Amino acid sequence: MGYVIITSASLTWFLCSLVADMLFAVALVTPKWLVGPAQGFNSSHYRYSSVGIYTRCKLVNEGGFHCGRFDLDGLATDSSVYPGEWKAAMFFLSLGFSLLSVTVLLTLLTCCRQSACGKSIHNMIACAQVVAGICVMMALFLHPIGWRAARVQRLCGPDAEPFYLADCTIGVSVYCGIIGVLLAFCAAGISLKAEASNMRSRVRRCVETGRKFVCIP
Template sequence: MLAAQEVAQLYQTDFVRNARALGALWAVCTLCFAVLEVVVLIEPSWVRAAGQARPPAPAGGFGLFEVCLETDGPPECRGSLATLSPVPSFQTAAVFVCMALALVLASLGGLGLYRFFSPATVYKVCAWLQLSAASCQALGCLTFPAGWETAEVRRLCGPQAGSYALGACSIHWAFVLAILGAMDALVLCGLAFVLGNRQDTLLPEGFRPPQKAVSNVI
């Protein structure tokens, strides 16, 4: 039977190998989430109007800061990320999504702290950043429907449109991606916390490595 120290060393080697693989997967998924955040922020596809409102309304769609109307040629789009117009009621949702994007990018930048801090500290800092990003993303998704009572929205969705009521319009793919993004951030946050916590506590008491060895791994 192996001595406690030898078992602990074997466990550490296996854990470090698995932790590096999970860490690489976490970094790739975080990068994908950042790209997703950029897409949902700039795409005017949160809500889709099929042009079936009564009275007749043009077909098109809108996002957090841009409204697009379908024409015989290219779509006619109006709006600016700098001014968050022409739908001012979506400004709060846009700010929350921008904050979520900034926090996700900060968590990616936090990977550069490996040279100065232990991996456990870096993962936990990134986990808190991603938890904050998930909260901001969720708040953006929750506050976005509150602006559906504006004239710009009713022009596309009919007079029945109001806060949390879309009238003749329907939720489009960018809104669904934004909701999935909030869930993705929670999953990444949980994974970062798992990677940051000490896994040596899973070993029986007699097989745990010395404290010095643990600190070297973490």
């Protein structure tokens, strides 16, 4: 690893992967998957209870408002408290986030090395990013199946059921997950362009002349 190559395509790839990973993190930890109807403390102040895949915000005694993680005991929590579909969604979202986080770090490795064990590092990372996107897609699909749970019906009304929210609305966390999936797939496609840009004749000439740092648009 005696050289570093940075091109506009490789920089775009890294930034796209990083933004997608940050959006996955937002979707994972924020309580804005489902947002309940407005609840007023007084005539001019309204708050909204909400529930996420890991955290929730709710009204407590005397008009207080508290946000925090669920009182969970891991995936062994009873399904009446934490729906089984949400457990699966939590698993897939965490897996997708972890996998994409690793690829973000590995994109930096491609500045110094193009292959490993005879395989293109770009292609391996691209495959991992596609898998990460699919994992989060699974989480986004599984979450609405759990909307029949008592927790959701208390928030959204007794009419809530899979893919029907009654009085609730979709929160920003879901949209972050959707945009993150799209960016993860885009990043996988950009990786092919990044690999091609690193192999250009202009880059090879710079490396052959002994340059240790090559930065080309």
